[in-house]
Amino acid sequence: MARQEKKKDVVIVGLGWTGSIIGMELAQEGLEIVALERGHDQDTVPNFQYPQMIDELKYGVRLGMMQKPRQSTLTIRRNLEESALPYRSLGSFLPGNGVGGAGTHWNGLNWRPMLAEYKLRSHVEQNWGAGIIPEDMQLMDYPVTYEELEPHFARFERVAGISGNAGNINGQIIEGGNPFEAPRSSDYPMPAMPSTYDGAKFAEAAKSLGLHPFARPGGIASTSYVNEYGMQMGPCNHCGFCERYGCYQYSKSSPQTAILDALRKKPNFSYRTGAEVLRVEMAEDGKTATGVTYYDEAAQEEVFQPADLVILAAYQLHNVHLMLLSGIGQPYDPRTGQGVTGKNYAYQMNGGYTLFYENEVFNPFIGTGANGFSIDDYGIGQIDFGTEGFIGGSYISSGQSNGQPIRSMPLPAGTPAWGQGWKDGIKKWYGHSMSIGSHGSHMAYRNNYLDLDPTYKDRHGRPLMRMTFNWHDNEVRMTQFMREKIRPIAEALKPDSMQDAFKKQGQMYDVRPYQTTHNTGGAIMSETPDQGAVNKFSQAWDKHNVFVMGAGNFVQNTQYNPTGLVGGLAYHTAQAIRTQYLSNPRPLV
């Protein structure tokens, strides 16, 4: 018999970005709230403090801030015929661990999706007809519009503390910003960061080709900043330890810098760490949840936490896993296309060029995760899908994030990988290269999905989640298109040599090299209950007191880093709960 804790109004599963946002917003309603965090507590000092944090071997290579596969993992296969095997060594994506979650170790890149991305299916059908949609692509519209989300994007940008230059304020195009962005009601709360030399060179070349470079927006503070909760950031010193690290400088946007100390002051909010939620418990009628059962690491026992409202705010993979384990939404079946939970798992399609210069010096000791310049000229809304033969787009950028010696030493192809030849290569080329990357959309497909693994179980005896995922021709065509579009920019930059890495037709998904921790879908939002797991307010269609936050809601992945949309949706949900749900708990759609 599990121990039972005192009932709360709200239980939040996971204390990262979305858990902190919902916690803060609902705490203002006076509700009694508890957040359950699987990992440990962590804060700028002592956990991220200088110089212990800037240890590339410990955090960059040995992934000190990430979840350990022995704690929690999933199985992966590339098609329905393969047997999925456990992801025993982190590679392709890196789910975070501890309070703050991925929000502590991200690069800070923050975007709003392009206008075309909210109603992408309609956009395609209206412009080119449904005929261009590949047979197995499950292209969808978001059930929420940009206009509905706009105030929440703005709010998240102000809370998170984003630096950038607006390109379109209420329809007026602003020089220096992204002219292709959706119209925003206000500028970024902080001016854009200065760029390193590579970014500036890229911007100049892009401009000379008639493209529209703009400073890349991100949650890296360009000035001192105080947000609406009174939380603070200090100006960044460009040390180059963003992704995979916690910021020792209070300069990176994170739950720690933006929300948590303010949340800790709320007497009606508390959180427990070492509390891994095992399942959501359901009422007998099956229409509502009664709370969650978690494993108390300290006491080594299961605990039932009753609550009126259950917020799943863990990482996308964990949210979907909990839904599958708890019977929230019918599990998706690729053979029939029926079911919703686990449907439309998507990812990101990226590629890039590396340019080498014998006589140019790029100071590798400065950088930030959101450094440099981007262009959106080949963004999803700018491309004629009918002519190009794919659906999707990318933003393209240059700007070094770091010069960390173990992983950030690009070498020209053919340089020996070890021994004296390698040493000579490093000596010659360290600080003599720059890169241009494309960061692209990923559509959803019938056979890319998440379900429960039939074989492997975790330490609690629960089936692991199984990911079935592979690349599709549409994305490869998209990324090859980007390869062709970047080449003239790279050539204009006149490197001594250059090389590129873009996915090729027929290439299979490989979990070993790092790609991106932008796992999306599986708990997608939809207009009707038969299409997705949650409604436009991220409320579970079949359990009205369960809300599912995060990138699991994405119907397919956008061309951007997901955090901006995750934050915007979180404030959208928070507002719906505050203004519509609490006074009359019910399905909101």
Next chain:
Amino acid sequence: MKTFLRIIGALIVVCLAALLAFIFVPVQRTAPTEELAADWTPEAGQGEYVMYASDCMACHTAEGGEPFAGGRSILSPMGTIWATNITPDKETGIGNWTLDDFRAALYDGLTPDGRHLYPAMPYENYRKLTEEDVRALYDYFMNEVPAVNNPVEATALSFPFNMRFGIRAWNWIALSDPAGSAYEQSTPQERGRYLVESAGHCGACHSPRNVFMGQDGLTADDANFLKGGEVDGWLAPALMGEGSAAATWPVGEIATYLATGRNSHSTANGEMSMVVEHSLQHLTDEDNLAIAAFLKGEDVGEATLLGTDLALEEAENDHPTTTMLTEAKDLSEGARLYLDNCNACHFVTGKGAPEIFPELAGNSLVTADQTGPLIGIILHGAEVPSTEKRPMRLVMQGYAERLTDEEVAEVASFLRTAWGNDAPAVTAADVAKVRAADSAH
């Protein structure tokens, strides 16, 4: 001869009688300074507010203890003084005290049985409280604070400080001003003056001490009032007059510092961070602005506390030190250590960044004669408390593990001469002393 002896004898008798009278004749208690109606009751929250303004919590609550249940040790040059239990517990607290008893403690430093309180209790300042505030505070402690039965260790100072009657003589000097005093509080500056001189007891730290260890200046009429003092090895900087922070910061910035422990220039540390945490953050914006206006000697005008949702650019500084650090060539050991350890936050300008990283250029703590605090912060870091308006707990980490005594001395000495700072060097021996003292704690 006989006459002489008689005179001597008489004198001895007179002296003895005077001494006995000095020891045993009860001290007169100060009467209420204003007659309030018998049925006068404070407004809701008024008593708690006076408590916050008076910072009763800071001394009368032990670390991790129940509020106001006493037991916190206060280190004084005379020995350890144990703060008493001031909850309304009848056995161990002040549950049996009458309003007159309570007032006598605040105004005259007397317990109900006529013993003298040690002046760690700032009755020099509390004696300026108005009768309304005394009544409100009494009402709060009797009716709103939960009684806690918590016997507190009795203060036992060594001879001669255990002779409490000696305080009577001290009081003749310290309490020479009349109690209560009729403060006008109609303008912000007047209100500010009242808060500073009475409840706020700012002078207890920020006024120098005279030869009798009393506050050298209890009101703005006194020359040395708030001209800077020293508390437990920490510099309590001057709050008024030339060179003080109040003279250089605008009213809104001073008020922001009081309410949040941080502003565009500096952050609170040491004792002041506790004052912010337990007292000043709970005051209204009007009162913090009033205090600021009084300290600065100008009207509040349009001044407000710094708001939220705002980006603040850091200040520029083209001093030669800034140029030298930017070029980073042929650096002294101290300058190199600065770049490797401090520059990330405080920058080559030494200007830090508003509300988060304090300025080191022109920072009174950096250039103080007492080097203990500067060394202590480099070794052990500092912490700005979480406050209502700025909930972020800002922590500067310590460098005790990373830097040797010699290195700390180098970097401290560098700071004391950088960007126009002008103070003598710190030695490794100074650092060793602070390190040893802190590890003994």
